[in-house]
Amino acid sequence: MDLSQPVDEAFTKALPKIELHAHLSGSISRQCLHELWEKKKSQDPNFPIEDPWVLMPPGKVDYTLETFFQTFSKSIYHLCNDLESLSYATNSVLSNFYEDGVRYLELRSIPRAFSGSDVSKEGYVTAVLDSIDSFKARTNNDMPVYLILAIDRKDTAAQALDTVNLAIKYRPRGVVGIDICGNPNKGDVSIYRGAFTKAKANGLRITVHFAETPFSGSPAELETLLSYQPDRLGHVIHVPDDIKQEIARRQLGLELCLSCNVHAKMINGGFLDHHFGYWRHVDCPVILCTDDMGFFCSPVSNEYLLAAHHFNLSRADVLALCRKSFRAIFGGPEEKDRLYTLLDNFEAGSQ
Numbered sequence: 001m002d003l004s005q006p007v008d009e010a011f012t013k014a015l016p017k018i019e020l021h022a023h024l025s026g027s028i029s030r031q032c033l034h035e036l037w038e039k040k041k042s043q044d045p046n047f048p049i050e051d052p053w054v055l056m057p058p059g060k061v062d063y064t065l066e067t068f069f070q071t072f073s074k075s076i077y078h079l080c081n082d083l084e085s086l087s088y089a090t091n092s093v094l095s096n097f098y099e100d101g102v103r104y105l106e107l108r109s110i111p112r113a114f115s116g117s118d119v120s121k122e123g124y125v126t127a128v129l130d131s132i133d134s135f136k137a138r139t140n141n142d143m144p145v146y147l148i149l150a151i152d153r154k155d156t157a158a159q160a161l162d163t164v165n166l167a168i169k170y171r172p173r174g175v176v177g178i179d180i181c182g183n184p185n186k187g188d189v190s191i192y193r194g195a196f197t198k199a200k201a202n203g204l205r206i207t208v209h210f211a212e213t214p215f216s217g218s219p220a221e222l223e224t225l226l227s228y229q230p231d232r233l234g235h236v237i238h239v240p241d242d243i244k245q246e247i248a249r250r251q252l253g254l255e256l257c258l259s260c261n262v263h264a265k266m267i268n269g270g271f272l273d274h275h276f277g278y279w280r281h282v283d284c285p286v287i288l289c290t291d292d293m294g295f296f297c298s299p300v301s302n303e304y305l306l307a308a309h310h311f312n313l314s315r316a317d318v319l320a321l322c323r324k325s326f327r328a329i330f331g332g333p334e335e336k337d338r339l340y341t342l343l344d345n346f347e348a349g350s351q
């Protein structure tokens, strides 16, 4: 590879990348969902859920936020509702990131009890951690994986506290942080102060979905979220100027999801209008992320390709972007050193 060549698919695929904003259930490929459906249908011909190909046909990426959230409740959560399908899906998601050249992953998920079974939220979390452990063992820990537990904006304050307690309990197994996600047109994040205070006090890191829609971009919500002392922010779309300045002052890590924001029409316009164009010039680590690869079908390598293509980035620009993104991981200094070495070696081999 030659650094003076334009950025192409081979380059972004081989680039040792990180992914910090991937929702487990939204990252399950359609093929994998279809396989889960076939299995359930063969076990029970009366299984009432339709083939996921219907709601998620090949090539469809234009989900509005409304159809996006409905797809979880109508389909995905019915297909991934027992421990066997959860571990099958988790393994498939991890393999897809690994094959795309991701070399450090923080996966996030809302702990979910399986209705009609005795699997609790804790059982869900330990099953995901077990799948991560077996994956890491199989791949010689070539892609370290950590878990972020997410509070759903539908949750009560008590449920959010339960999630934080689970995260604290499973920190020794690789839970590194807490997120708030879910439908950004609903909910009141100010009820989670106790949960976030406890998370911080117990050494968990914080990332929050931030200003995804005008509703969740109200000054009151943004000030509340910033008062929880987050380390990183996801999406960062509808942000007034004074808050942009505060984000820059704190040098917060920004998880930006180009394909998701463009395809789901969360921004006005196309890739060129994406706020990556603004934030890339600010001294905050920017991390290009997939959000929900099962919906938007763009692996991390393609997000780098899109950024390079639309914002005219050279290979050196992409390397610099990637290097700066490592500052924002929740893993410790040894993980950062490992990533810097991987990138140095990649760069040396590219010259």
Ligand SMILES: CNc1ncnc2c1ncn2[C@@H]1O[C@H](COP(=O)(O)O)[C@@H](O)[C@H]1O
Pocket (backbone or CB within 6 Å): 023, 024, 025, 026, 072, 108, 109, 110, 111, 150, 152, 181, 182, 183, 184, 209, 212, 260, 264, 291, 292
């Ligand atoms: C547009 N981007 C987004 N904004 C807000 N929340 C999102 C999201 N993408 C995914 N989720 C949240 O993550 C859950 C799926 O993964 P888990 O079941 O947790 O693994 C969704 O139900 C939604 O609440």
